[in-house]
Amino acid sequence: MTTPKPVGRRLYESACQVIPGGVNSGTRYVGEPYSLAGAQGAYVTDADGARYLDYHAAFGAMLLGHNAPEVNGAVARSLDGVDLVGVGVGETEIEMARLVVELIPSAEMMIAAMSGSEATAQAIRLARAVTARPLIIKFQGCYHGWHDSVARNVISPAGRAYGRDPLSAGILDDALDSTLIAEFNDLGSVQALFEAHPERIAAVILEPIPHNVGALLPTQEFVEGLRSLTRKEGALLVFDEVITGFRHALGGYQQVCGVRPDLTSFGKAMGNGFPVAGLAGRRDLMERFDFDGGDVLLAGTFNGHPVSAAAAIATMTYLRDHPDFYTRTHTLGERMRLGLAGIADELGVAATVSGFGGVFVLYFASAPTLGYRDLLRNDNAAYLTFHRRMTDAGFLMLPMALKRNHVSGAHTEDDVERTLEAAHDVLKGMLA
Numbered sequence: 168m169t170t171p172k173p174v175g176r177r178l179y180e181s182a183c184q185v186i187p188g189g190v191n192s193g194t195r196y197v198g199e200p201y202s203l204a205g206a207q208g209a210y211v212t213d214a215d216g217a218r219y220l221d222y223h224a225a226f227g228a229m230l231l232g233h234n235a236p237e238v239n240g241a242v243a244r245s246l247d248g249v250d251l252v253g254v255g256v257g258e259t260e261i262e263m264a265r266l267v268v269e270l271i272p273s274a275e276m277m278i279a280a281m282s283g284s285e286a287t288a289q290a291i292r293l294a295r296a297v298t299a300r301p302l303i304i305k306f307q308g309c310y311h312g313w314h315d316s317v318a319r320n321v322i323s324p325a326g327r328a329y330g331r332d333p334l335s336a337g338i339l340d341d342a343l344d345s346t347l348i349a350e351f352n353d354l355g356s357v358q359a360l361f362e363a364h365p366e367r368i369a370a371v372i373l374e375p376i377p378h379n380v381g382a383l384l385p386t387q388e389f390v391e392g393l394r395s396l397t398r399k400e401g402a403l404l405v406f407d408e409v410i411t412g413f414r415h416a417l418g419g420y421q422q423v424c425g426v427r428p429d430l431t432s433f434g435k436a437m438g439n440g441f442p443v444a445g446l447a448g449r450r451d452l453m454e455r456f457d458f459d460g461g462d463v464l465l466a467g468t469f470n471g472h473p474v475s476a477a478a479a480i481a482t483m484t485y486l487r488d489h490p491d492f493y494t495r496t497h498t499l500g501e502r503m504r505l506g507l508a509g510i511a512d513e514l515g516v517a518a519t520v521s522g523f524g525g526v527f528v529l530y531f532a533s534a535p536t537l538g539y540r541d542l543l544r545n546d547n548a549a550y551l552t553f554h555r556r557m558t559d560a561g562f563l564m565l566p567m568a569l570k571r572n573h574v575s576g577a578h579t580e581d582d583v584e585r586t587l588e589a590a591h592d593v594l595k596g597m598l599a
């Protein structure tokens with residue numbers, strides 16, 4: 168039973184007076200009027216005083232933990248310098264780009280943005296400019312932001328999967344028709360689209376691990392196949408590493424799988440909770456953004472903001488200088504996955520555990536999940552119940568279909584063990 172949230176309810180009701188739906192991003196409403204009042208390390212506290220161990224991690228934007236002193240200290244120091252001038256370039260912007268180029272294997276140049284959506288919008292426009300082709304391919308289940316080219320076909324019900332499933336009203340038909348939908352881990356579905364639209368496809372964009380539907384793990388054959396197919400067809404390969412970037416490895420998932428995309432978008436964890444994102448890639452492509460000689464517009468009042476850049480530099484530097492960060496979070500993530508699988512097995516729950524690094528997901532489906540088609544078998548109601556009850560028990564897991572959970576640098580072994588004990592009780596209770 169969810170604990171009443173009188174303060175949260177009051178705040179939510181006042182929010183509804185001035186903010187449509189009472190939240191500033193649709194997925195922040197989780198069926199209960201949560202209002203968070205504090206955050207530190209691996210924990211958050213709500214306005215009604217309840218404390219949660221946080222696996223939501225602001226949709227993956229928190230990586231080192233909340234209010235990480237290394238990042239917040241750098242941000243505080245940046246406030247003593249230049250705020251925003253809007254002329255030329257600042258040292259922190261250069262340092263941020265330099266670090267991205269140093270850390271991300273395929274990055275030769277980088278442009279800054281303030282959100283992942285802007286980064287993927289830039290990637291798509293650049294791909295169209297470079298190839299002079301109109302279409303792009305995205306995968307059912309991947310999310311790349313709220314703009315017209317990609318705001319479709321994420322968590323689609325069976326009847327609309329692979330068909331026309333916009334996330335929003337107000338998207339031009341032309342935009343919807345310019346985005347083709349393929350099946351993740353199915354190279355044949357991509358090949359078929361290239362055959363059906365010869366020399367019309369500018370780019371294939373994907374989350375290398377589609378974390379917006381939990382964690383579909385790509386086969387090596389699939390990512391390598393995409394690389395050679397796009398090359399052969401003259402299209403760009405875009406890795407959207409907005410979630411996987413910096414989280415799964417310093418150089419993102421491209422470092423893990425060894426495949427070099429032409430362009431990479433990143434954001435979220437890069438600034439450990441501060442608004443910063445970017446697009447990186449091959450020099451010859453990125454130079455199209457050059458205001459003097461290029462032809463693709465690069466603009467944005469807040470791009471490379473000193474506060475954002477300070478947060479990004481501090482986060483990237485911390486990760487670079489602490490390689491044990493990945494060993495630790497991956498070990499905790501693995502313990503969580505093995506623990507959950509063991510509990511499901513012991514209790515006879517038809518479930519499959521997935522994830523990578525510190526990310527873990529408990530699908531309520533009994534067979535391996537390779538593509539979106541397999542997720543149509545997931546018992547979404549059970550998934551929601553599990554996440555809701557875990558949250559009620561003090562373990563914040565986003566109560567939304569197919570959302571993933573994140574272990575951060577602030578979680579401990581003890582946290583993981585307590586989480587597993589709670590998961591045992593919750594799953595047992597769900598069987599009763």
Ligand code: PLP
Nearest residue numbers: 282283284310311312374409410
């Ligand atoms: N790409 C991926 C993989 C994402 O998960 C998201 C956001 O969830 C975005 C892009 C869009 O990023 P933003 O919400 O910062 O615009």
